[in-house]
Amino acid sequence: MKTTLINKLVAGSVLGLILVVPQSHAFLPTVTSLENQAKKIIMKERASNYKVKTKDDQNSCAQFAGTWKGTCEENGTKRESEFKLEQTACSSIASISKDESGNQQRTTIDLTGMGIKSETQSGVFFSLSYALAGKWNSDKQVITVDGSALVNSPFMSSLQKMDFSIQMMKDGNDLVTFNKSTGNSDGDHDTSCRYQLVK
């Protein structure tokens, strides 16, 4: 179950997070502390070497909005991928994708450097917290999203942690993304994707 839950976080679309919607039982303790832990992991990773410009040049950044379709490759294995991005000037980006059940998932990430998005889903048998933080590079052509996910369950001997990093940029008219996740039970995942704009 842990493998399925965590791997679903980076499977499919680049920024689309697929979460299992649980029953609302407060069976497991420390839901809030898990979320805070995930946030702290993110802050430690992204705290340095990034300064926020909140006033000038806010409209001078790469544009990623649109519906994108393309191919992802990992260790020679290819798969098709499609998702939609909405962008609000240079301050936030939202990914819209469909989960395995066909339900639409929307994830919005703040790019001003001020916000960490976090959420916890808890159920009878598990509790899952994730935290995401996004930032531009200095010339606002590359977006980096750092994420951390924590899973807790009475059926696991210890808290399971997974980290991932996604980088996104334009290469000519194509959108290219580089995704890496570590801490998976089946080893690290390193995926490169190239998309073309559909609409």
Added chain:
Amino acid sequence: MIKKTNILLGIVFLSSWVWAGWSSNGGNNSLDKDNIWFFGQEPIPYCIMTSSSAPPKGAVQMMIQQSNQKWKSFFAKYKIADSELPTFANGTKSKPTLELKLESNCTEIEVACGSQKTDVNKCEQLLADKILFLIGSPNQVVKNYLQINGSAMGAAIRTEFNNKTNRSGGIVWISSANSSSWDVNSHMILHEMGHIYGMKHDSTWVMAENVAKLLNQTFYSFGGLGMIEAPNWPYSYSSGDVLFFTDKRFADVGSPKGFYKNKYFLDTIALEFLEFQPESYFQIKGEIIYSSYSQAHVKFTFEESPSGKMHSFEVRLDNVMGAEERNAPQIYSKWLNEKNDQYFSTKKLDKGWVSNSLMGVADFKGEKIAIKLERKKGLILSIHFPKSDRWLHLATVQYDWD
């Protein structure tokens, strides 16, 4: 190499089976230590290995490609590869290789050069004419190097230079300490690739030896990460370039970007001469009109903020100091002379390089102004205003940190 501590120069030997065949840029005193690694038309083959803590492999490849494009543009700007070179001892005349090509099969290199269990000798054989970009955990070759030279954020470690083929590969290692910063990783890759192309430490902005101190990109108004040259630290002077002499931000809260507070730098005589106010701010730029090996024509512009008052004048600056160290890319190898005799020698690819130290006297407002322009870990501008009892001295980058 990007260093947190200074490199110890000198001959260093480890037990021969560990270190034999490897040399490093800045790590020993072999005559070929600063060599350009590859000559000839065939692209440089390379592989990429990343550890868990490193950025995604695809991202690293993108950074390498972008960095390579920047170096190609830089070499083209100064026509460095067009520098006159004699014939190599192997009978060929060739230029530095500026193209890279990702190898289709890196398995053997990954096994021999991996971080887990490095076969140092086998790794050396495989990288004799290839480059491994190792991002993240160091392998044994890198660890040996760090043991000698101290901790670092990156290193370019070359195999023994092959003066028969004039193509020698090695390892470019980048620590993944800043794996979440695209800009920092890009800058470090750009720096280490500079060594492949024979660029020496402190020859230009990206090659700053103490670049770890400069990674705080808010310190300088121009940003700087991912750039080969900076407006206040160019490699040389090229027609049309605009040099920037007031770019370090000081603690004065009210300073506009790229301006210094007048009263902290300009004495009363200078202020009167320029008709600037003590509580305002000034900026100095220099536009290169023309440059040659030992001369530059520069148009200097003084601007005051917030008044907008400006003064400009042109001046011819000459090298009056005589012979000096040219920090251009170079190669120490075996050559053929006109009689077909072979001989060893260092040749500098210094086309486009302009003297580090230039002086001149400008005519402005009916007065003579002495000016000295230097490149030494950044630009250093010294100006003597008429009747002043001191020089205005502006050191733009690291000079003050030595």
